[in-house]
Amino acid sequence: MNIELSEQEQFRRQSLNELRKMGIDPYPAALYPADAFSTDIKNNFKDDNSGRKVCVAGRIMSRRIMGKASFVELQDSKGRIQIYISRDDISTDEQPEMYNIVFKKLLDIGDFIGIKGFVFRTQMGEISIHAQELTVLSKSLRPLPIVKYKDGIAYDAFEDPEQRYRRRYVDLIVNDGVKELFLKRTKIYQSMRNFFDKCHYTEVETPVLQSIPGGAAARPFITHHNALDMPLYLRIANELYLKRLIVGGFEGVYEFSKNFRNEGMDRTHNPEFTVMEIYVAYKDYNWMMEFTEQMIEQVCLDVNGTTKVKVGEQEIDFKAPYRRVTMIDAIKDHTGIDITGMDEKALRNVCKQLDIEADETMGKGKLIDEIFGEKCEHQYIRPTFITDYPIEMSPLCKRHRNNPELTERFELMVNGKELANAYSELNDPVDQLERFQEQLKLSEKGDDEAMFIDMDFVRSLEYGMPPTSGMGIGIDRLAMLMTGRQSIQEVLFFPQMKPEKQQPKDSNDKFTALGIPEEWIETIQKTGITTVNDLKKINPNKFHQDICGLNKKNKSGLNNPTKEDIANWIKSAEKAQ
Numbered sequence: 001m002n003i004e005l006s007e008q009e010q011f012r013r014q015s016l017n018e019l020r021k022m023g024i025d026p027y028p029a030a031l032y033p034a035d036a037f038s039t040d041i042k043n044n045f046k047d048d049n050s051g052r053k054v055c056v057a058g059r060i061m062s063r064r065i066m067g068k069a070s071f072v073e074l075q076d077s078k079g080r081i082q083i084y085i086s087r088d089d090i091s092t093d094e095q096p097e098m099y100n101i102v103f104k105k106l107l108d109i110g111d112f113i114g115i116k117g118f119v120f121r122t123q124m125g126e127i128s129i130h131a132q133e134l135t136v137l138s139k140s141l142r143p144l145p146i147v148k149y150k151d152g153i154a155y156d157a158f159e160d161p162e163q164r165y166r167r168r169y170v171d172l173i174v175n176d177g178v179k180e181l182f183l184k185r186t187k188i189y190q191s192m193r194n195f196f197d198k199c200h201y202t203e204v205e206t207p208v209l210q211s212i213p214g215g216a217a218a219r220p221f222i223t224h225h226n227a228l229d230m231p232l233y234l235r236i237a238n239e240l241y242l243k244r245l246i247v248g249g250f251e252g253v254y255e256f257s258k259n260f261r262n263e264g265m266d267r268t269h270n271p272e273f274t275v276m277e278i279y280v281a282y283k284d285y286n287w288m289m290e291f292t293e294q295m296i297e298q299v300c301l302d303v304n305g306t307t308k309v310k311v312g313e314q315e316i317d318f319k320a321p322y323r324r325v326t327m328i329d330a331i332k333d334h335t336g337i338d339i340t341g342m343d344e345k346a347l348r349n350v351c352k353q354l355d356i357e358a359d360e361t362m363g364k365g366k367l368i369d370e371i372f373g374e375k376c377e378h379q380y381i382r383p384t385f386i387t388d389y390p391i392e393m394s395p396l397c398k399r400h401r402n403n404p405e406l407t408e409r410f411e412l413m414v415n416g417k418e419l420a421n422a423y424s425e426l427n428d429p430v431d432q433l434e435r436f437q438e439q440l441k442l443s444e445k446g447d448d449e450a451m452f453i454d455m456d457f458v459r460s461l462e463y464g465m466p467p468t469s470g471m472g473i474g475i476d477r478l479a480m481l482m483t484g485r486q487s488i489q490e491v492l493f494f495p496q497m498k499p500e501k502q503q504p505k506d507s508n509d510k511f512t513a514l515g516i517p518e519e520w521i522e523t524i525q526k527t528g529i530t531t532v533n534d535l536k537k538i539n540p541n542k543f544h545q546d547i548c549g550l551n552k553k554n555k556s557g558l559n560n561p562t563k564e565d566i567a568n569w570i571k572s573a574e575k576a577q
Contacts, residue, residue, distance in 0.1 A: 007554070008143045015106040016139050022095070024102065026139035032057050032114045038074065038081035041119055042127045050120050054129060056081070057114045057137060059173070062146075065104055071128075074115065075173070082128040083115055090134045098134060110140030147174045161487075165495050184303050185479045185491060189256065191302035192276060195295050201252030201278065206241035208234060208258065214454045215239030215396070217439075218261040221271075234260035239396065239470065240457045242279045243425060247465045254278035256475065267487040268417055271496050274475040283469040284424040285408045289385055292412060292420055292471055293320035296383070296478075303482045311415055311484050314381055322383040322412070327372060330386055334376045339368065341405070347371070361446040365392030380413035395435040395451055397423040412473075414481060422471035429461035505530040514572035515565075519558055523550050535573040540566050 005013070019026045036054040058076035072083040087099035095102065107113070114135035122128050145158040157175070158164065164171040171178050193203065211230070213220035215237030225232050238257040245253045257275050265271065280288075300307050300318040307319040325333070332338050337350055347367040351358040356374050358367055368390050380386070388400055389409040400406035408424035426432050436458070439451040479491040489495040510532050511521045527546045529535060540563060548560045561569075 006143075009141060012108055012139070012141045012143070015108065016141065018106050019102070019136065019139065022097070022102070024095070024136055026136055028135075028137065032135065032137060034076075034114065037078040038076050039079040041081060041129070042079075045119060045121070045127045047121060050118075052119045053117070054119055055114070055116045056129060058112065059140075060107065060109050060111050060113060062109065068099075070103070072113075074113070074129075082122070082126055083117075083131050084120075084122070084128050085131045085134065089117075089130070089132050102136070103134065107136070108140060108143070109146070110142070110144045111136070112138035112140070144170065145174055147176075161489065162497075165489050165497060166500060168493055181483050181485070181491065182493065184483050185475075187303045188299055188475065188479055188482060191299045192295065194302075195298055196252075196254050196278065199252065201254055201280065202250055204242070204245060204250075204253050204255050206235075206238045206255060206257070210235050212452045212454045212456075214452055214457065215241075216261075217395075217451055219263055219448055221260050221262045236261050237275070237472070238277055239279075239472070240454055242277055243465060243468065243470070244457065244460045246279050246281050246468050247460045247463055250281075252278065252280040265496065267489070268477060268480075270476065270488050270492060273488075275472050276475055277470065277472040279425070279468055279470040281466045281468050284467065285387075285410055285422055285469055288422045288469040288471050289324070289387075289410055290321070292422065292473070293322045293383070296320075296412075296420075299478070300482060309481060309484055311481060312486055314415060316382060316415060316481065318383060322385055324385045324387055324410075326388040327368070327386050327390070328388070330376045331368075331371055334379055335371070339371070361442070363392060363442050363445070363447070365390065365394075366442075366447070369393055377413060377418070378416035381415055383412060383414045383419075385410045385412055392438075394423065395439050396426055396432075398426045398428075399431070417477060418474075419477055419481070420471055420473040422469065425465070425468040425470050427461060427465040427468060429458050432461055433458050503530055506532050510576075514569050514576065516569055517558075520547070520561070523547050523554070523556060523558070526550060532573050532576055535570050538570070540570060 016026050032055075034055050034057040036056055038056065038058070041054060041056075056074065056076060058074040060072055061075045061080060062073040064071045068087045070085045072085060073080050074083050085099070085103060090103065091098045091100075114133075114137050115129055115131045116133040116135075117129045117131040120128060120130050147157050158170060159175075164175070172182075196203070209223070209225075209232045211232060213233035213236045215235075216239070218236040220233040220236050223232050223234065224230070235257070236259055238255055238259070242253050242255060255277055257277060258272060259275050260272050262271065263269065280291075283291075297307055297318050297320045300309065308315055308317050310316075328338065328340055335350075335354060337353075339347065339350065342350070344364050344367065347364060348358055350371060351367060354371065354375060356370050358370060362370070372386075376386075387410040388403075388406045389397070389411075391397075391399060391405055391407050394407040394409045397407040397409045400408050410422050411418050412420035412422075426435070433453075436451065436453040440453055476488050476491055480486065480488060483491060485491055505525070508518055508521050511524070512518050514532065514535070516524070524547060527543070527550065529538065529543075544561070544563050544566050550556075551558050551560060
């Protein structure tokens with residue numbers, strides 16, 4: 001692969017080679033015995049114990065070279081600390097040029113170094129480390145974007161979202177607060193596990209590759225297993241497997257599940273996402289509502305130290321209890337229409353009346369879901385349980401004990417989006433099979449999100465499943481709320497993205513056909529002119545200045561073209577097209 005190197009990248013590779021010539025391995029294999037971290041050193045420092053010996057390792061983030069002594073800002077996994085480096089301290093008989101050559105000329109911002117020395121406070125009052133030994137740990141071949149801060153304001157920030165998400169490793173290095181955001185996400189997992197473990201529920205693992213994509217209405221990703229010569233699906237949910245474990249005798253099971261849905265992407269959807277699902281025997285959805293609000297309140301306290309979080313312009317309080325509203329009442333509140341008892345034809349008329357698109361593949365459940373999604377969902381900013389969904393919307397949910405047209409289901413809405421979904425689980429195998437068969441009819445009508453029939457799951461219910469309540473919560477959306485972010489890409493280390501576009505580049509023959517000397521092609525392409533067609537769009541005078549300037553800067557020794565030469569190149573390019 002032909003890699004175009006910038007001037008900085010070329011210099012860094014030259015420094016790499018120089019280090020090796022000096023006998024210094026720029027990528028040593030040996031363990032480096034770091035025994036302290038930047039923030040711990042500063043937090044535990046006392047002036048009366050100045051001189052404490054430490055060994056630290058990290059990345060050079062800035063440096064000030066001042067003759068025989070210099071200062072470096074070192075970034076480790078916890079923060080940053082200043083290093084004082086003196087020529088006489090780090091230069092040795094084995095490496096007398098460790099300061100003048102290695103440190104001053106061959107090391108760059110972004111390189112990893114190890115420092116052994118002692119802690120002290122400078123005359124300016126900054127807690128620092130006085131280096132007595134410097135070790136090269138890893139040479140950085142690409143320059144970092146340099147973000148400068150003044151009075152808390154970032155300048156030259158690395159802030160383009162596309163670049164930040166593609167190069168999250170750079171985002172984590174240079175942008176304050178990004179690492180802390182993901183540490184908060186980890187705290188969410190820890191808090192939830194602690195909450196469940198105190199209840200003596202068991203964390204389990206279930207298959208990611210499934211022969212039947214069950215547990216939700218969604219379009220799956222399909223793959224093929226060569227040895228078994230059969231199609232397999234990446235799971236869209238783990239629900240049916242977890243309920244099999246309840247059948248098997250577990251009282252409570254939960255799993256943090258990576259799920260995959262071959263659907264649209266937007267600021268709250270990614271095709272690969274994380275869900276926590278929990279199932280508890282002998283409980284119902286009323287119990288699960290209380291359990292869910294208590295858990296989320298505790299998570300918010302553990303992550304943020306308060307139940308209140310600022311999300312955009314909204315302050316959301318996760319203090320329990322949360323408001324409860326039935327789905328039919330929610331639709332009535334926000335449309336003025338009571339859909340109780342309506343058949344499919346009447347619901348289509350409602351959609352038409354409300355200017356909601358509805359196609360022929362939609363049954364009653366999808367139509368009601370569209371009405372709620374279009375007219376109601378975004379209205380619920382503070383945590384609100386939407387309860388008692390129509391039966392057509394919930395093929396895995398138990399019928400409502402007081403109204404057979406409804407189910408014992410709730411969704412938790414926060415900031416206008418679903419956060420959690422829960423049922424009194426359907427444990428009647430006859431009813432479950434009938435519900436699956438209704439889903440099959442929808443599939444035959446063209447609904448590609450309708451559920452598959454899972455006969456093994458029906459068989460497991462025939463062995464008997466106790467009354468059970470289950471709940472699933474989107475971890476990515478919960479992380480968005482707990483960190484005040486409004487895009488799912490912000491809380492995923494590596495969100496799904498389109499392949500990076502490669503800049504088109506013509507062969508040398510196409511350039512020489514225009515009369516351009518071959519030795520000039522590399523310099524021309526460094527100005528961003530990578531195709532013959534690009535030549536038609538240039539300003540001839542500026543282009544002449546640019547390439548002549550690069551020739552001088554890089555000491556290429558080429559004979560500069562005249563402005564007339566460049567005018568002829570452009571004319572030839574126009575004729576070639």
